[in-house]
Amino acid sequence: MTWVRSDDIPADPDFFACDGFHPAAPGYRRWAQAVADQLSP
Numbered sequence: 001m002t003w004v005r006s007d008d009i010p011a012d013p014d015f016f017a018c019d020g021f022h023p024a025a026p027g028y029r030r031w032a033q034a035v036a037d038q039l040s041p
Helices: 025-039
Strands: none
Touching: none
């Protein structure tokens, strides 16, 4: 199992959708990139 840290992802206002809880498209892109960076050899 691989754990991916999420506390290094900057969560500025454009990270979140209008509900203020879920990620918006830019947030999902940053989250996906963080996962890819940690899983890549």
